[in-house]
Structures are given as structure tokens and as C-alpha cells.
């Protein structure tokens with residue numbers, strides 16, 4: 001293990017050392033750390049469901065009835081009724097022909113891209129896509145062409161150039177909501193392009209599922225093009241307050257993945273308690289309470305981002321509950337995050353390699369059950385901390 005200490009010391013010297021923070025309470029708008037209460041502004045628990053009584057009760061009941069573990073991967077003996085019920089429910093919720101559950105969003109993106117593509121195929125991938133998409137492309141061996149973030153003209157030029165020598169399958173893949181910028185992929189335009197060039201379109205809607213669209217179906221619902229997306233991946237660990245991920249797609253896609261997707265095949269399946277919690281979460285998102293929580297989250301977003309924008313901060317084009325504030329270099333970013341933490345506001349400083357060099361930022365994520373009073377106070381503190389760092 002020689003060299004690791006030097007590596008860690010050099011990371012620390014550049015303000016790049018990462019470490020873990022222990023949360024002692026349940027996940028909520030406020031959490032306890034080292035005995036102190038903090039306003040939590042960096043959780044993906046957007047609708048506040050991670051500790052909701054109906055999800056907790058469903059998980060406890062399923063654990064009592066069916067146990068703590070599934071005992072095997074889906075293709076061996078781990079395909080329990082709850083897996084099938086959750087897949088049916090998510091397919092119905094999204095209006096899709098079929099659905100498949102994966103153990104995490106990371107495993108889903110890896111396994112979907114690897115399972116469907118090989119070295120003869122080509123992926124067209126947005127430059128801001130999540131790491132799990134990038135790793136899935138690598139694992140598949142497909143030729144991967146990265147287009148500049150959300151630049152439809154550049155993408156079309158690449159597609160046009162490649163069309164002269166088209167072979168194999170083509171996949172355009174994008175985040176629905178970009179996780180570090182909080183902006184949206186123009187899915188209607190991407191759907192036009194994929195139809196014009198006979199490609200498949202895959203959307204990673206980890207941050208849009210449950211939140212966006214009038215009925216919480218996600219980014220594609222917002223762009224009114226749900227039925228035009230071939231592969232819609234989403235996670236249960238964020239707005240749905242649970243754990244795991246899903247793909248909704250045509251039956252032949254699902255059947256292919258069951259036979260080819262390594263992260264699906266070679267991993268023990270999700271346990272009953274998690275599945276039942278996810279099922280209860282889909283029902284809740286699909287209910288009047290889900291709508292109420294989405295409406296509250298949107299009101300919180302307008303309040304918070306309105307205050308930051310009015311103070312002249314650069315919000316990186318965010319139009320969602322993910323609200324970054326651009327600072328630039330790692331040290332001032334981490335100093336601003338530390339200052340806010342000392343004032344009871346917990347949010348994250350984001351550095352390379354998660355974002356490109358020179359674009360370090362404070363990343364705020366909102367929840368439906370933050371109160372306006374909490375958000376106003378946090379926004380004031382954030383504005384002062386960022387302006388002090390930017391002033392140098």
C-alpha cells in the first residue's frame with residue numbers, strides 16, 4: 001500500500017480530500033450531526049418520503065411476512081412476488097409495456113448500456129451525463145461519441161457525419177435532469193433527432209422521476225414525450241424515498257436485459273422490505289398527497305432560486321430543485337460550505353472530477369417539507385458566504 005498516505009496528503013493539500021459525515025437521525029429536512037441539528041440542503045429526498053409512515057409501515061410489514069433477504073439473484077431463486085408487483089406497478093405508472101428493477105441506479109445504467117450494446121454499436125452521450133452512464137458505455141465496448149452539453153446542433157452534426165458510415169445500433173443517452181447543474185435535457189428535440197436518425201433514446205431520470213410533470217412521471221412528461229422515449233431509467237432512492245432503480249421499456253428490451261445485463265444477472269436481488277417501501281412510494285407519488293408535495297417543492301424552488309438569482313449569483317442554468325451556485329476553485333468552494341455548516345446549514349461543495357475544473361460550486365437540493373422561513377434564512381447565509389469567497 002505504499003504511496004497511499006502521500007496520495008491522501010496531496011489531495012488534502014489541494015482542497016480535494018473527501019470524507020464521510022455521520023448522520024445520527026432519520027432523513028428529514030433537519031438532521032442531527034454530532035448532536036447538533038442542521039438544515040439539510042443536500043439530500044435527494046426531494047418529496048420528503050424517506051421517513052414517511054406509510055412507506056415505513058409497508059417495509060416493516062413485508063419484512064415480517066417475507067424476511068430480510070431475497071436469498072439469490074433474480075435468475076436463480078430471488079425473483080419474489082414483490083419484484084413482479086413493483087415492475088407491473090412502475091410500468092403502469094409510466095404507461096410502458098414493461099419494466100425491470102435494478103439494485104441501484106448505478107447498476108441500472110451500467111447494466112442497461114452493457115446489456116444492449118457491443119463493440120459494433122455507437123453511443124451518443126451528453127458531456128454532463130452521470131458517471132454511471134459513462135461507466136456503462138465503457139463496459140459495453142461501444143464506440144462512444146460525447147456531444148457538448150445540451151447542444152442539439154452539435155449532436156445533429158455528429159449524427160449526420162456518422163450516418164454516412166452507419167453500422168450497428170445507435171443509442172442517444174442523456175440525463176433528464178442533470179445532477180450537478182439542475183437543468184433539463186430538451187427531450188422533445190432529442191426525440192426528434194432519434195427518430196430522424198433511427199437511434200434509440202435513453203433517459204436517466206434519477207432526479208426527475210416523481211418530481212417533474214403534472215403527475216410526477218418525470219422529465220419526459222414535462223416535455224410531453226413519454227411515449228417517444230425507448231429506455232426510461234429512474235431511481236427509487238431519491239424522490240421515491242427508497243432504494244433501487246427501474247427501467248421501463250418494451251418487453252423485448254426487458255427480456256434481452258434479463259439474459260445479458262451483467263449487473264442484473266450477477267447480483268442478489270433487492271430484499272422484500274425495500275420493494276414494499278418502493279411500491280408504497282409509487283402509490284404515494286401517484287396520489288393527491290404526491291401532487292401536494294410536488295407543488296410545495298416547486299414553491300420552495302421558486303422562492304429559493306429567486307432569492308439567489310436576485311443577489312446576482314450564477315445558478316448554472318438550473319430550473320429544478322437542484323440549485324448550484326458557481327464559485328470556481330475548490331478551496332473557496334469548500335470554505336463557503338464549511339462556513340455555512342458552522343451556521344447550521346448543511347450543503348455540499350462539489351469539486352472535480354464530479355464537475356469540470358474551474359466550475360466548483362455549492363450544490364443545494366430542496367425538499368418539499370423545507371419551510372419558507374428556513375429557506376429564506378439559508379438563502380441569506382448562502383449569499384453572504386458565496387459573495388465573501390468571490391470577493392476573495
Ligand SMILES: Cc1ncc(COP(=O)(O)O)c(C=O)c1O
Nearest residue numbers: 104105106130179204206235237
Ligand atoms: C443522474 C444519476 N443517475 C444515476 C445515479 C445513481 O443512482 P443510485 O444512487 O440509485 O445508484 C445518480 C445518483 O445517485 C444520479 O444522480
